[in-house]
Amino acid sequence: xxxxxxxxxxxxxxxxxxxxxxxxxxxxxxxxxxxxxxxxxxxxxxxxxxxxxxxxxxxxxxxxxxxxxxxxxxxxxxxxxxxxxxxxxxxxxxxxxxxxxxxxxxxxxxxxxxxxxxxxxxxxxxxxxxxxxxxxxxxxxxxxxxxxxxxxxxxxxxxxxxxxxxxxxxxxxxxxxxxxxxxxxxxxxxxxxxxxxxxxxxxxxxxxxxxxxxxxxxxxxxxxxxxxxxxxxxxxxxxxxxxxxxxxxxxxxxxxxxxxxxxxxxxxxxxxxxxxxxxxxxxxxxxxxxxxxxxxxxxxxxxxxxxxxxxxxxxxxxxxxxxxxxxxxxxxxxxxxxxxxxxxxxxxxxxxxxxxxxxxxxxxxxxxxxxxxxxxxxxxxxxxxxxxxxxxxxxxxxxxxxxxxxxxxxxxxxxxxxxxxxxxx
Amino acid sequence: xxxxxxxxxxxxxxxxxxxxxxxxxxxxxxxxxxxxxxxxxxxxxxxxxxxxxxxxxxxxxxxxxxxxxxxxxxxxxxxxxxxxxxxxxxxxxxxxxxxxxxxxxxxxxxxxxxxxxxxxxxxxxxxxxxxxxxxxxxxxxxxxxxxxxxxxxxxxxxxxxxxxxxxxxxxxxxxxxxxxxxxxxxxxxxxxxxxxxxxxxxxxxxxxxxxxxxxxxxxxxxxxxxxxxxxxxxxxxxxxxxxxxxxxxxxxxxxxxxxxxxxxxxxxxxxxxxxxxxxxxxxxxxxxxxxxxxxxxxxxxxxxxxxxxxxxxxxxxxxxxxxxxxxxxxxxxxxxxxxxxxxxxxxxxxxxxxxxxxxxxxxxxxxxxxxxxxxxxxxxxxxxxxxxxxxxxxxxxxxxxxxxxxxxxxxxxxxxxxxxxxxxx
Numbered sequence: 001x002x003x004x005x006x007x008x009x010x011x012x013x014x015x016x017x018x019x020x021x022x023x024x025x026x027x028x029x030x031x032x033x034x035x036x037x038x039x040x041x042x043x044x045x046x047x048x049x050x051x052x053x054x055x056x057x058x059x060x061x062x063x064x065x066x067x068x069x070x071x072x073x074x075x076x077x078x079x080x081x082x083x084x085x086x087x088x089x090x091x092x093x094x095x096x097x098x099x100x101x102x103x104x105x106x107x108x109x110x111x112x113x114x115x116x117x118x119x120x121x122x123x124x125x126x127x128x129x130x131x132x133x134x135x136x137x138x139x140x141x142x143x144x145x146x147x148x149x150x151x152x153x154x155x156x157x158x159x160x161x162x163x164x165x166x167x168x169x170x171x172x173x174x175x176x177x178x179x180x181x182x183x184x185x186x187x188x189x190x191x192x193x194x195x196x197x198x199x200x201x202x203x204x205x206x207x208x209x210x211x212x213x214x215x216x217x218x219x220x221x222x223x224x225x226x227x228x229x230x231x232x233x234x235x236x237x238x239x240x241x242x243x244x245x246x247x248x249x250x251x252x253x254x255x256x257x258x259x260x261x262x263x264x265x266x267x268x269x270x271x272x273x274x275x276x277x278x279x280x281x282x283x284x285x286x287x288x289x290x291x292x293x294x295x296x297x298x299x300x301x302x303x304x305x306x307x308x309x310x311x312x313x314x315x316x317x318x319x320x321x322x323x324x325x326x327x328x329x330x331x332x333x334x335x336x337x338x339x340x341x342x343x344x345x346x347x348x349x350x351x352x353x354x355x356x357x358x359x360x361x362x363x364x365x366x367x368x369x370x371x372x373x374x375x376x377x378x379x380x381x382x383x384x385x386x387x388x389x390x391x392x393x394x395x396x397x398x399x400x401x402x403x404x405x406x407x408x409x410x411x412x413x414x415x416x417x418x419x420x421x422x423x424x425x
Numbered sequence: 426x427x428x429x430x431x432x433x434x435x436x437x438x439x440x441x442x443x444x445x446x447x448x449x450x451x452x453x454x455x456x457x458x459x460x461x462x463x464x465x466x467x468x469x470x471x472x473x474x475x476x477x478x479x480x481x482x483x484x485x486x487x488x489x490x491x492x493x494x495x496x497x498x499x500x501x502x503x504x505x506x507x508x509x510x511x512x513x514x515x516x517x518x519x520x521x522x523x524x525x526x527x528x529x530x531x532x533x534x535x536x537x538x539x540x541x542x543x544x545x546x547x548x549x550x551x552x553x554x555x556x557x558x559x560x561x562x563x564x565x566x567x568x569x570x571x572x573x574x575x576x577x578x579x580x581x582x583x584x585x586x587x588x589x590x591x592x593x594x595x596x597x598x599x600x601x602x603x604x605x606x607x608x609x610x611x612x613x614x615x616x617x618x619x620x621x622x623x624x625x626x627x628x629x630x631x632x633x634x635x636x637x638x639x640x641x642x643x644x645x646x647x648x649x650x651x652x653x654x655x656x657x658x659x660x661x662x663x664x665x666x667x668x669x670x671x672x673x674x675x676x677x678x679x680x681x682x683x684x685x686x687x688x689x690x691x692x693x694x695x696x697x698x699x700x701x702x703x704x705x706x707x708x709x710x711x712x713x714x715x716x717x718x719x720x721x722x723x724x725x726x727x728x729x730x731x732x733x734x735x736x737x738x739x740x741x742x743x744x745x746x747x748x749x750x751x752x753x754x755x756x757x758x759x760x761x762x763x764x765x766x767x768x769x770x771x772x773x774x775x776x777x778x779x780x781x782x783x784x785x786x787x788x789x790x791x792x793x794x795x796x797x798x799x800x801x802x803x804x805x806x807x808x809x810x811x812x813x814x815x816x817x818x819x820x821x822x823x824x825x826x827x828x829x830x831x832x833x834x835x836x837x838x839x840x841x842x843x844x845x846x847x848x849x850x
Contacts, residue, residue, distance in 0.1 A: 193650045226610070228616075235703060271700075287496075316699065
């Protein structure tokens with residue numbers, strides 16, 4: 001097996017939603033209430049909803065086109081971005097150039113977990129726009145991708161019953177993955193231990209939906225020193241997932257819902273052997289504490305429920321059998337700073353060969369585990385021989401896809417000249 | 426090499442201080458102001474200082490003599506404990522029975538980091554008693570151990586200059602290790618990033634003292650769900666050390682004090698390859714962030730400063746070369762719940778052989794790294810051939826040391842009949 005023979009399915013990428021996304025998904029009488037992108041007097045493109053500028057899709061979230069020296073948290077404009085961030089056709093070409101067959105995209109404009117909608121005052125409007133978001137994601141972004149983008153919905157965090165209903169509505173539309181806040185108590189909601197989310201969890205298991213817990217939203221669980229530099233906020237979110245694992249393993253969720261499936265998105269995997277050994281030893285040692293694992297070890301229960309996801313993780317791949325070869329899945333993280341695009345095949349192949357992984361393990365990690373977990377068949381419209389890294393990259397080469405990094409300034413010049421990413425002031 | 430040929434030096438154990446400890450270390454006129462143990466009307470032995478019952482030395486902190494089913498957080502009496510918890514001669518015998526040559530003991534009655542003294546209102550009195558504590562620890566507990574107990578002091582956390590002075594006073598007494606709060610901002614002090622602690626850190630590096638950061642005191646940095654079970658508070662403290670590593674590596678401490686030595690006490694080691702790979706990739710990737718590592722990788726800087734300590738850690742030992750074979754040290758954790766006593770040799774030998782560690786690696790991990798880091802010569806009064814697991818255990822067997830676990834009730838009956846651990850009501 002060679003690098004070009006790999007098949008890559010990434011279950012963590014990000015859409016930078018185009019300004020036009022709500023057109024066509026909101027009833028005419030509410031169209032002017034939909035989130036919209038406005039260019040500020042300072043020349044920054046911002047999403048505005050219910051009177052509040054909620055987030056910008058730029059800075060660290062869309063750096064893929066730029067040299068690393070230009071990354072940062074500065075807001076900017078759509079036209080500064082590599083168009084694959086927001087344009088579907090360009091995105092598919094960028095996947096080709098990176099040999100990636102299929103991808104699941106987390107939201108940006110509303111936060112990973114619909115925070116924008118959850119914090120806005122008019123919740124009826126929020127629910128309508130959240131559903132419009134999901135409809136855009138499923139019916140445009142994914143439906144237009146020739147079967148290469150895996151649908152992922154958002155839920156109304158402010159109400160567990162509404163969240164359950166949205167899980168069921170999404171499933172009817174063929175979307176069986178939802179992005180959920182990894183530690184709801186981090187944003188003031190009842191915790192995963194509380195039982196409050198049971199209606200939503202019931203809907204999730206009824207529909208065979210996967211709960212995708214992406215790192216980041218739970219950062220407030222950790223009290224950083226006031227002087228902590230930006231590095232902390234890049235490194236530490238991965239550690240929050242240990243708390244989430246605790247809440248799930250040592251709380252009622254896995255007991256009440258034995259078929260619950262949870263993806264630890266962008267959490268990394270190298271920490272898991274230590275954590276799993278620790279919890280196994282804990283229950284074997286601390287016999288005075290209640291134990292609800294039946295005859296099983298917590299590590300076994302963990303492996304029944306969790307998909308452990310990584311972008312780059314040499315030590316995790318080396319220890320893949322201590323983690324569980326069937327629960328590991330690869331991610332690309334386009335267009336964030338931590339993405340390996342456009343050298344993802346080189347990076348993951350290098351790590352897999354360094355870890356002496358054989359063909360069977362490689363296929364499990366790069367596509368089979370993800371496809372089984374999400375119930376996604378990647379070969380419905382692209383035959384397997386055309387789905388490999390080599391085949392996709394040949395297609396990109398034939399189409400002349402250029403992966404050169406350029407300054408924001410140069411992107412803006414070229415894009416605006418071509419009418420790409422231009423937002424009216 | 427056989428199990429019995431190992432030499433074990435543990436750099437994390439705990440003294441449960443005897444009620445008499447302050448006698449002889451406090452000037453006569455202040456003797457009645459010293460912390461004292463009183464038996465409450467409910468029959469519980471409590472330390473009382475400045476009018477406040479500050480802590481009890483029991484429950485989870487001294488379970489070593491009991492069957493696991495009897496562990497818990499319930500307060501109790503000295504007489505319920507295995508005498509090795511608080512009696513020096515019995516402690517040395519318990520070390521023999523476990524094949525442990527030498528040990529460093531963290532405090533119990535005042536917290537690992539002198540919290541009792543730091544929170545009491547009269548700070549002059551607190552400083553006097555803290556120094557009396559340190560004097561007892563050095564001049565009685567360690568001095569009476571035939572060179573087998575490694576001194577470890579406490580510092581007055583409420584004042585960095587006083588802390589610096591105590592570091593220098595301790596060094597003059599031959600004590601070159603101090604227990605310090607792993608994340609001072611967790612208890613309301615300025616953080617390790619703040620620069621506030623520079624006088625103390627300067628004293629530490631001047632004297633060649635080791636800063637021992639024991640897990641536990643920083644737990645408030647993590648906001649647990651209100652329903653989180655007791656398991657979380659056992660599992661999660663290890664994760665807090667990641668934040669400490671961040672504060673040290675990405676803060677000014679290691680830059681300002683290039684010879685600073687820090688022990689990550691009871692932090693485990695299996696998480697380190699993942700963390701070290703993560704920070705190395707971070708600085709190589711996030712080129713827009715300031716970087717103060719010079720030409721080095723953060724993992725290299727980490728290995729110049731840190732001793733990584735573990736009780737039991739199969740995956741960490743398997744990945745010992747990804748951690749750094751010269752920075753790993755073993756711990757026993759007597760008399761806490763997580764101790765492997767009295768089967769420590771069997772447990773660590775089993776993990777080392779499973780990890781295919783050779784003789785050189787085994788010696789580094791079980792004693793050489795710790796002795797080098799702490800500048801401790803374990804063979805001053807016990808010759809090397811008499812210092813092995815086999816030799817010490819033969820001595821314990823000849824002395825008839827019994828390691829049988831017994832119920833609290835049975836310990837109390839036997840101890841009180843022998844006048845051991847009896848506190849006047």
